[in-house]
Amino acid sequence: MIKKELKRGWGIGSFFLFVNFSVIALASPVDSGNIIIEDTLSVDRCIGIALKNSPLIAIAEGRVKKSELDVSDARADLLPEVELSGGYYVDKTYNEFGWDQHYYDLNLSASIQPFNSGRTYLNVERTHKGLISTREGYRLTRMNLIMEVISRYYGLLNAFQMLDLRERALEQKKYQLEFSKAQFELGMVPRADTLKTRADFEAARVDLHEANGELLIRRAELNEAMGLDLDSSLIIKDVDLEESELPGFDSVLSMAYRKRPDLKQQEAIVAASDYNMKIAWINRLPTLTLSGGYSLNAERFAFENFPVNGSNLDDNSDWSVGLTLSFPIFDGGVKSRAIRKANIDLNNARLEYEDLKRQVRLEVKSAYINLENALEKIELTRRQVASARESYEAALGRYKNGLAPITEVIDAEVAFTQGQVNFIGSKYGFFEAEALLKKVAGILYDEEKFNEK
Secondary structure, eight states: OOOOOOOSSOSSSOOSOOOEEEEOOOOOOEEOSSOEEOSOBOHHHHHHHHHHHOHHHHHHHHHHHHHHHHHHHHHHTTSOEEEEEEEEOOOSSSOSOOOSGGGEEEEEEEEEEEEETTHHHHHHHHHHHHHHHHHHHHHHHHHHHHHHHHHHHHHHHHHHHHHHHHHHHHHHHHHHHHHHHHHHHTTSSOHHHHHHHHHHHHHHHHHHHHHHHHHHHHHHHHHHHHTSOTTOOOOBEEEEOOOOOOOOHHHHHHHHHHHOHHHHHHHHHHHHHHHHHHHHHHHHSOEEEEEEEEEEEHHHHHHTSOSOOHHHHHHTEEEEEEEEEEOOOOSTTHHHHHHHHHHHHHHHHHHHHHHHHHHHHHHHHHHHHHHHHHHHHHHHHHHHHHHHHHHHHHHHHHHHTTSSOHHHHHHHHHHHHHHHHHHHHHHHHHHHHHHHHHHHTTOSSOTTTTTTO
């Protein structure tokens, strides 16, 4: 039974792991647009750069701003509308230029519709739900980008470690080849041993070449995610881990239901669809509308009634208040069909929400099991490396004493190298699995964490 706690940022008194950073690669400073990178980069720093450079984030921010404007427009329908209009006119009666009030028209008017059976208020609420949906879409875009940077960051660290491992393995193969040659010249081993170690040495050179190519690919992938030139060299930090207890599955799932941006986005879509249904019903029912207006013939004051007093203000202004009750009689079934369509949209939105909740449960379950396995794999590969090292050292000692063939040494060394490969993969696989579980729980990073990065 695994009892390892993920101790970083769960909001339940736990944290995924404690980390210590060390430099993994050195390079010259990189210009990333508005940011000059001169120091070593942690994963947080890489994420901050990616968020600043990403066009997808900029697009999502633009959508949020547009939705905020839509809400302002909807609220504006609750406010009075004031209009000033004016012009200069020549007509049949006054058919030559003049400068009195007969040639001018200047009107100041104001109107308001404070009540129309709730349509305006419902539209404001519907538009606000649309804003919530857009904001959650923005959060989802950020979270996806953050997860991509994390995955590529640890992929690059893995590639660095693999390159270092292959370099050390090649040095060891070179030593074995030279030792085998010396033993052959002394007549202590057959020529076949030398041929075998040479073939093993050449295979190690191929492995090193492939590791170097993999490193270049992983570096380009991280640079692309960060919005940098693909050939940029970065100074990045390695991470050491210490595992502790894993939080319970139910607590992680509960957090996902509360925090997931896609779930909150769908909740807002359901609420907006419900408002659409209410508006459709109001459109079919008798509608009561209250409206009012006030207009002022301003040109008369400008030419003959200035200063303004109560008497001439009454003579040169108009006001109106109206109460209208309208009954829809026949529209070819348009309003009835609008209700049916709104009901279909609402039902579909609810079904999509329930389906998304099932998907979330599956994603959390898969990520949870994946992290459990990643924790187990770290321990298993640790043991594998220790056992393989012991086996290799014993085989090498027997070979030097003439008690074992070179094939035994090579086989033991292959097992030792593979164990190290597996441990490196399990280490960075754990970090990625950790981030994935946080992502599916909706808490990968705090909302404002990278605003100043």
